[in-house]
Amino acid sequence: NAGVMQNPRHLVRRRGQEARLRCSPMKGHSHVYWYRQLPEEGLKFMVYLQKENIIDESGMPKERFSAEFPKEGPSILRIQQVVRGDSAAYFCASSPPSAGSDTQYFGPGTRLTVL
């Protein structure tokens, strides 16, 4: 039973480019969460999605960031016109339908570096 998968593991972008981060939840999981970890900081919640729905995006920056979890395929976190401050590790977590956030299973993360 594969765990949460994220790709790419490392992503380098120049300022102004777009970054697309992908997350495939564990089999049977329909809830996906995205978190950002800045250097020397804990993880900060960004967005919580279910299939085709954004449930809570209270942690998402108002501009340049968007997320989706389509009916088919992985969840995507998209960052447009990246800036140096976007450099961070982005983690995806998933949980099964019945458990809510009782237990979230984390992927290995995508480390974004903006040059």
Next chain:
Amino acid sequence: AQSVTQLGSHVSVSEGALVLLRCNYSSSVPPYLFWYVQYPNQGLQLLLKYTTRATLVKGINGFEAEFKKSETSFHLTKPSAHMSDAAEYFCAVSDRRGSQGNLIFGKGTKLSVKP
């Protein structure tokens, strides 16, 4: 609003010594509490969780944590440290609104184990 405070960003112990990592929380509802471990350049792995049942929770790798409501604490302990325990540890509280919610993390404690 929920919050988590981890006292001590770095803790160093000798191999075989007691490990004590501190976590205090604030929550307006009965909390769900978690400890995660993060090895370098990896994702988060769940160590243990408290979900309002037994106040002493046993986790993987010999770790345990005790929920103390009067002290609003959920400290992580292990009787005898092993070199492989060197990692960063995060305490988290569940932002339970209804049955779903995101995790609120502390800033983490880096554990070093000296031979």
